[in-house]
Amino acid sequence: MGMALIAGPMKSVAVSMPCALPRTDAHHSLGLDTWNASYPRPDGTLDAALLFLSFPDATPMATPEELAADHFPATTDFFRRASYGKFRLRPHVVRRWIEMPAVSRAYRIRRDWDSGLRTAYMRDAVAAADRFVDFGRYDLVYLIADPDAPGVDSDATKVVNFEEPIAVDGTRLRRLVTVFEQSPPDRHVLAHETGHVFDLPDLYKRPSGEGADWDTRVGDWDLMGSQFGLAPEPFGWHKWKLGWLGAAGVRCVPEGLGTTLHTLRTLTAPPGPGARLAVLRTGRHEAIAIEARDRTGNDRELCRSGVLLYRVRGDIASTGGPVEVLDGHPRSAACAGTSAHPPLADAPLGVGESLVVADAALRVEVTGRSAAGDWDVKITRG
Template sequence: MHTTRPARNVRALPIGAVAALAAVALGAGPVAAPASAATESSAATTTTAATAAAATSASVDGCRLPAAVDGLGSGFPLDEQALPATGTLKAAMLFVDFEDHPAPAGSLGEAEANLAPGVEYLEQVSGGRLDVTTTASDGWVRMPEPSTAYPFERGLTYEDHVRYIGDAVAAADATYDFSDVDVVWVSATREAPNITYSPTTNFLDVTADGNHLTHAVTFGYDQWRWGGLVLAHETGHTLGLPDLYLFEAPPEDPGNWHAAAGGWDLMGLISGQGPEFLGWHRWQLGWLDDDQVVCADPGRTTTARLNPVARSADAPSWQDAMVVYPLSETRVVVVENRRPVGYDEGIAAGGALVYTVDTSVRSGHGPVRVVDSTPGSADGLDDAPFAPGTSWTEPTTGAVLSFHAGPGDTSRVTIKP
């Protein structure tokens, strides 16, 4: 769900667009790595590494696309309004109820437990580069108005959202110290289904305890479908990341709000099979080092051996996590290795995930588009990764990308202009 801004309406993922209405479901069990991956010799490994080093000397600056839109985007740097994605993020978690929907006695623990996995996700995926410190309200905070006074329909305005957050802050202020808070999280009781969904604003404009609060997230009734990963998704917006689902489904595929990126990133389908952050998003956030990015030279062949992106946070900085091939001043092709590890443990098909990034495309309009290796399959984009022994030709440049198994669960990618 994307952010609220002054004078703009909130837009959110239509309820009917979700594939899973229960808590986040990661799908089937792990997919085994290709048998050939374990057979490549150490000599071949050395040769591959040497080839990669010789053929990928292009500076990563040539692949670090500049931001081309205001607000949430896919370029560098992230929007100036974004919170830092490294260091400590101090969050105030306010659990609120209403006179028309009071929270039942003993329900606070369930509410806390539902969102806690989102904090764990952020810290794990960032490799500890983001430390989330959460201080919760001491019990349920009673809002000054009934739940029906807050119009959480799909047309919720920025002013409506700021009023809701401001009321929560004011109601808690007598017992809560906001003086050192970076972001306010407001979680409504499960008894208030008309607080329907979970918008974010990076333009809060509320002051408490001398602190000008600018970032806030509302967790509405949909948190009980998404589980804790909704917290990580919405926090992604406060850090500057865009929505990868489509605000409008393609005319040729009505109802498919996930036609661009499928479930391959948490900023798309929250309950998708592969909710790891894409390598590109990790790079934007500073969770991926420049040394882990291979910037292909369009003038010569590039070879890279990629480790699973889910392990990039714990890998040495010299182990490659993605290869980037520039197409224009705002577009690149990215290849990363997705395997059934980490938050990708439920993916239907592992392999080389290929996608384009266009920094001139706004949030919710497809800034990231996954290339489907099996177009027309019943699994949609769930089986999009390219298997070893396959290839793909980039249509605008004619560059040929070939995919091969590497040692262990690595993928070897070769790009020939």
């Protein structure tokens, strides 16, 4: 499968469900009634080219194989677990350094990069690599820079989308993952950036002040918030959007007033029948999602198990706050020193605990837990 993707909408698994929010023009919208087909969908196997870039002003201190091992198989394993085995990211390592035409400092690499220099860097990289790789064979391309070159800034790692795709090898490159990480890299950094390739938004809030907290909206929950979080498993909403949770895994809570009872499997439990996500539609572009989290799989280091609530907005762009975790214990914190944001580390509800969401006329109570680890939840509207 190549990267020549068809632009435009595509039907989603959620299109007929009443609690599915509509996709909007917001960047990385969390509306999921249709799929934006300009992005590859993580279903089945996608092939990724790992290209390693050196510069005339530095001799690499590591081999491509050593740097590839910083990210794989860990990134493949993360997505295999998160997708319940539905998605495999298959890396293909180009086992040589590909020299760029300019020295590393010439590109002035940094987080808030001059767009012209950034475009020049990527076009130079594609041109230099073209003799060694057939870009038409791959669904994703990672450009991994020599981390020891003097002009490389690890904070510049990101996915770059092109307004005008690069035509090469009979295909059109719409986006590239540019990697500038030191070795060893930041935790889950490549999984986070790959999430953007699949149209997932940044959930952090970029602060204005030096030393301010980036993680006040979702804390440890979901690696699209903090790649350092203790609970990096993608939210159930993200799994629904990506097609890893189908209709059988989602319960739409009825709109009318009254009480309903739900049993939720832990989000990281092995594949099997049963709902993992309950959703209450609260507006045209907003909903409240409810899921259970436990110390298994990608969440094996999480701080506090329980039932987690969060708001979702389909009309808010990446970094603008499309998801906000609702704190079940607003007057306490947990896991100081290891949590990305301790005030939200203990956000989930335990058995016998409840949370009232006043502006949604909602009360959620955890009434029990089965021997199999499923969580019993009572939801009252009105």
